[in-house]
Amino acid sequence: MPEHRSSREADKSLAVQTFDLGRSFGSLIAVDCLNIDIKQGELFALLGPNGSGKTTTINMLCCLLKPTRGTANVMGLDINREAHSVKALIGISPQDTTLSEHLSPLENLELMARLNNMEAKKARKYSADLVEVMGLQERAKDQVRRFSGGMKRRLSIAMSLISDPAVVFLDEPTLGLDPQARRALWDYIGNLKGEKTILLTTHYMEEADYLADRIGIIDAGKIAALGTAMELKAEVVDRQTVVINAWNLTVASLDAIKGRYPEVKVNGGQVSVAGKDLDFKEITDFVHSTGAIIRSAYFKEPSLEEAYLKITGKELVA
């Protein structure tokens, strides 16, 4: 691999710093010149569709995959030159909930602790503590093959935390979970904020919006936008949406509304009018004048989804 060092200055105080990090598989460029900085204690989300390079990035940072270009520092250590030391500082919950299915949660956790050089007594105590934190104490001695998807995910995250790592990588931690289990996991992850540096990948907008201190939108292996959820939404702040719920929306009234405003969406009894510098009173008066009976009307806040759409030019399908 040709040695490549970006012109960026290395900052040892950062938890993760990448320098033109890239990985190709033959002619396919999975990750292209990635430059991100993640502060210690920060929860950073990489948001992007499947195949955008999120997992490849995590695999490189976890020293599972050698970069074909550039490098990265994790807690000041180079992933190419100091892989063994980097591994002692990180924890990972992979996209696939990979557990030792015939072991209990306690046994799974103790195994990971011991592989992370933790002494046996401490490993037992940490495992018992984490099982409790993750709400798995009642099934602590059952084989995990009988666990639900949500329980396995919780255990997978616990396994990434067992060595008390400085940096935790959570690759699609709520993939395939029902909304209730997902919300519960968000709470667990949210509690770690500030304590650990977390790099989380997701293709759920609301997950990134809810959890992340900062979000990097990744598309086709490149960072398309980077910032807090608010900063990203500010990209579309000049674009407003007035949402009106009304009765008696006839074909004639809808035709009239669509004829007057360029961007109109109709969903049952709801009409959304989008555009720049919208006049709330003028719109509601006009809708009323078409014969519709307005029940409620409000300005809708710009969403991360709209920001994503504007930045990448495509919708993110979850």
Next chain:
Amino acid sequence: MKFLTLAARNFKEIYRDPLALAFLLAFPLLFMLLFGFAVGGTSSPVYNVGVLDRDETELSGRFVNEVLAEVPSLNVSTFEDAESAAEKLKNGNIRAFVNIPEGFGGEVLKSYQNQSPDIVLNLTYDESDVSVSSQIYSTIDAAVREFAEVHIPVTINTSHLSVEAEVTQMDFVAPGIIIFGLLILVPTSARLMVKDKEAGYMSRLLTTPTRPWEFISGYSLALVVIAIVQIIIFIMLGVAFGMNIVGNIFLAFLVYFVAGLCSIGIGMVVAALSKSENQAEPLCWLIAMPLAVLSGVWFPQEIMPDFIQVLGDIFPFSHAVSASRMIIIRGADFGAVSSSIIFITAWAAGAFMLGIALFRHKMKG
């Protein structure tokens, strides 16, 4: 016609997977070739036979050099004393030795002079394979009758070497079967690691600060325990079915143990090279089954052509088969099988080192 659509899909799955296709076609082909070379064709077996000429007459010399030495199925070597011949027989270097007693030449001369001869030969044979021993007996009987121009059977006094126990067919078969059982550790070992690799669990383990040798040892150790249990069960079953262990049982165990290590080491190499169980499984059988044939697990190596025997001796399992048979049937001691044990151990060490090197390469991404 959903089944045809499904059949077409499955057919495509097979022929678009080069490894699976190679396995389907190459495996039977390889087997047919191996078995064909091993036990088919027109080549006849050659047995190593020793001769001790106590008569030392011109006729006994001619019998050795012009008759026995010219028999295609015998590879004759001469000995000065019975002890060294017995030692070679015990170590499996020769399958029998002929003791030509004093007076042999005189009796042959009587036959030439149309007098009634009393021709006696003493044959000491390796009783580990009765069929081989009887072939040697018949060959020597025919040779001496032709040489002495007699049509009645001559007296061949026979004795066998392992007098401690009566040799049964099981004594010959069981050591081979045990090695075959240990060869099955090749796919078992590979499967254990590849399953974790395929499921992604290996990736999780690889993110821990664990060294390649620790991974290989961790996976192997569990299998070593299985190998030990397997060997104990095999030996117990062998004994239950009539296998007599003439030699030291612990020495036999040692031979099986190092052979088991070889299987596990080879399995680790296959695991390091394979990405999925679908790749590893056929590859393992492609290694294990031909090795079983080449190593004389089912058939004695002597009946195979020379180049097959040479090929078999490159691998550790033929040495394990012959060493274990020597211990179990002939009571060979450590000195007699030490070179085999060293060879097998070196193979195991080599396989593990290769496995670790491949694993290290894999860990670098």
